[in-house]
Amino acid sequence: MTVPLQLDAGAIASGVNNVWVLVVCFLIFFMQPGFALLEAGQVRAKNVGNVLMKNMTDWTLGVLVFFIVGAGFSSIVGGLTSPGGFSVAGAFAYINDPTAYIGWFFGAVFAMTAATIVSGAVAGRMNFNAYVFVAAAMTAIIYPAVTGMTWAGGLLSGSGYIGQALGVGYLDFAGATVVHMVGGLAGLVGAKMVGPRKGRFDGNGNSQPIPGHSMLLAVLGTLFLAFGWYGFNVGTQATVLSASDGSLTFMGGALGQVVLNTTLGMGAGAVAAMIVSASWQGKPDPLWAANGLLAGLVAVTGAVPHVTWWGALILGALVGALVLPTFRWVVDSLKIDDVCGVFVVHGSSGAIGTILIPVFGVTATGGYTFLGVDQLLMQVVGVIVIGVWTVIATMVAFKIAGAIWGLRVSEEEEELGLDESEHGVSVYPEFVAGGSREGPTVSADGGLAEEVSDD
Amino acid sequence: MTDSEIQMVVAVVRPDKLGEVKQALAETGAPSLTVTNVSGRGSQPAKKGQWRGEQYTVDLHQKVKIECVVADIPAEDVVDAISEAAHTGEPGDGKIFVLDVEEAYQVRTGKEGTEAV
Numbered sequence: 001m002t003v004p005l006q007l008d009a010g011a012i013a014s015g016v017n018n019v020w021v022l023v024v025c026f027l028i029f030f031m032q033p034g035f036a037l038l039e040a041g042q043v044r045a046k047n048v049g050n051v052l053m054k055n056m057t058d059w060t061l062g063v064l065v066f067f068i069v070g071a072g073f074s075s076i077v078g079g080l081t082s083p084g085g086f087s088v089a090g091a092f093a094y095i096n097d098p099t100a101y102i103g104w105f106f107g108a109v110f111a112m113t114a115a116t117i118v119s120g121a122v123a124g125r126m127n128f129n130a131y132v133f134v135a136a137a138m139t140a141i142i143y144p145a146v147t148g149m150t151w152a153g154g155l156l157s158g159s160g161y162i163g164q165a166l167g168v169g170y171l172d173f174a175g176a177t178v179v180h181m182v183g184g185l186a187g188l189v190g191a192k193m194v195g196p197r198k199g200r201f202d203g204n205g206n207s208q209p210i211p212g213h214s215m216l217l218a219v220l221g222t223l224f225l226a227f228g229w230y231g232f233n234v235g236t237q238a239t240v241l242s243a244s245d246g247s248l249t250f251m252g253g254a255l256g257q258v259v260l261n262t263t264l265g266m267g268a269g270a271v272a273a274m275i276v277s278a279s280w281q282g283k284p285d286p287l288w289a290a291n292g293l294l295a296g297l298v299a300v301t302g303a304v305p306h307v308t309w310w311g312a313l314i315l316g317a318l319v320g321a322l323v324l325p326t327f328r329w330v331v332d333s334l335k336i337d338d339v340c341g342v343f344v345v346h347g348s349s350g351a352i353g354t355i356l357i358p359v360f361g362v363t364a365t366g367g368y369t370f371l372g373v374d375q376l377l378m379q380v381v382g383v384i385v386i387g388v389w390t391v392i393a394t395m396v397a398f399k400i401a402g403a404i405w406g407l408r409v410s411e412e413e414e415e416l417g418l419d420e421s422e423h424g425v426s427v428y429p430e431f432v433a434g435g436s437r438e439g440p441t442v443s444a445d446g447g448l449a450e451e452v453s454d455d
Numbered sequence: 456m457t458d459s460e461i462q463m464v465v466a467v468v469r470p471d472k473l474g475e476v477k478q479a480l481a482e483t484g485a486p487s488l489t490v491t492n493v494s495g496r497g498s499q500p501a502k503k504g505q506w507r508g509e510q511y512t513v514d515l516h517q518k519v520k521i522e523c524v525v526a527d528i529p530a531e532d533v534v535d536a537i538s539e540a541a542h543t544g545e546p547g548d549g550k551i552f553v554l555d556v557e558e559a560y561q562v563r564t565g566k567e568g569t570e571a572v
Contacts, residue, residue, distance in 0.1 A: 415471055420502070424503075424504075425504070425506075429504060429506075430494065430515075430517075
């Protein structure tokens with residue numbers, strides 16, 4: 001569709017595209033309440049406030065750190081790992097450039113998505129100060145280095161050292177690996193280093209379930225996430241109107257490709273997980289279906305513009321079917337207490353979906369094409385590079401946090417619940433002092449409550 | 456201690472000790488029980504809660520109440536099993552009471568007395 005205009009086509013395109021980017025950023029921000037609910041529902045009631053506090057910290061502290069350090073560090077890594085070179089002043093020029101702020105915000109909502117994934121893995125036993133440190137490291141160093149190596153033109157991109165050596169750039173459209181696998185792997189490493197919750201494994205090392213306190217919250221959080229995900233995937237197609245020679249072209253095909261593939265990946269992931277859970281456990285399980293839905297979304301997040309519609313469907317179904325067995329493998333074989341299953345939902349699903357992009361390649365007219373052995377090799381190399389970096393950098397961050405604060409709360413604090421021991425609150429207070437007719441509260445054989453409780 | 460053939464042991468213990476208590480009761484030969492979530496006040500110091508900078512006192516602590524009726528097994532054994540399994544040594548471990556039971560009936564079979572327990 002081409003429309004001749006008297007107006008400045010470039011200005012119109014730029015305006016529409018920037019407003020579109022802002023709108024999708026707001027959608028992506030809405031993934032934060034999704035994560036908060038998803039994780040809150042999967043922990044015990046005594047740890048809900050702690051999970052909420054971590055999620056709020058990821059976003060609020062994260063945006064500060066990403067503005068002051070992270071976004072600039074990403075550019076530096078991009079310059080260091082490609083022949084382009086870099087200047088520190090250039091890398092941080094966005095800080096005083098209002099025209100760069102929308103672009104920075106677009107990067108920030110993705111960065112905070114990666115950071116907030118980690119809390120789901122280490123819920124219920126991690127020291128809060130140590131967690132805050134890890135969250136800052138995620139948004140300052142760990143995640144920005146990955147975007148530097150990929151989207152910022154570094155190591156794995158077509159202009160980076162590895163990209164040039166292989167003759168192709170790494171494909172990950174909206175961050176199946178750059179965002180989700182980084183978060184999922186960091187969560188797995190964190191859960192391993194913090195150790196399992198008390199009672200998660202019995203004396204023989206067999207897993208004992210610690211059911212979440214609200215499947216309702218978990219499933220609602222999943223659907224909130226899916227809603228925000230349309231911003232994540234479709235919004236990465238940031239060009240809605242393309243201007244050239246004074247005329248505007250609407251990018252309807254490109255937008256349609258990503259919105260359809262996002263939707264099919266989500267649907268196939270949930271249906272496959274539902275079927276597998278039904279055959280494994282005898283009945284279809286809502287939490288597995290919800291996890292499969294998210295896994296399907298993760299799998300296609302890097303692939304949406306690059307694969308055919310049926311390719312997206314297969315990718316979603318494949319990782320959805322793998323959700324349950326992979327989670328059992330993490331728990332039963334690796335003995336890692338990944339509370340919310342972030343490794344399988346975000347980590348392995350992102351890797352599988354991104355590696356297989358070339359196998360399901362799409363042509364400009366919607367036909368099928370294999371994207372080549374070089375591209376396939378590049379996808380494998382990219383996943384390995386990002387994976388190795390994430391695991392090592394996360395281990396270092398947790399080591400430092402552990403040395404300063406200790407990674408875990410004490411056994412007594414864990415038993416009491418992190419809401420009370422780490423934050424002094426109760427998310428579901430049942431009894432309060434109200435109703436006592438006179439003066440201080442009495443403790444039957446412990447004297448006045450006020451006297452005995454000042455510890 | 457008592458003439459009654461059937462006795463009920465009522466124990467109020469820490470919720471996180473429930474698993475160990477169940478295990479201990481099973482090993483004692485008294486696996487049947489009823490469990491209720493309860494809140495109560497005893498020797499355990501009151502807790503402070505916070506809401507918007509104001510403190511409030513919570514002097515009711517969450518416990519579980521276990522009721523266990525026995526006929527063939529001495530109530531003392533049940534008491535010993537529970538107190539051993541639920542013990543931490545800190546205030547708030549709970550209390551155990553033993554009551555005489557006048558009569559018992561099993562709904563499914565219609566059995567009465569010690570047979571029903």
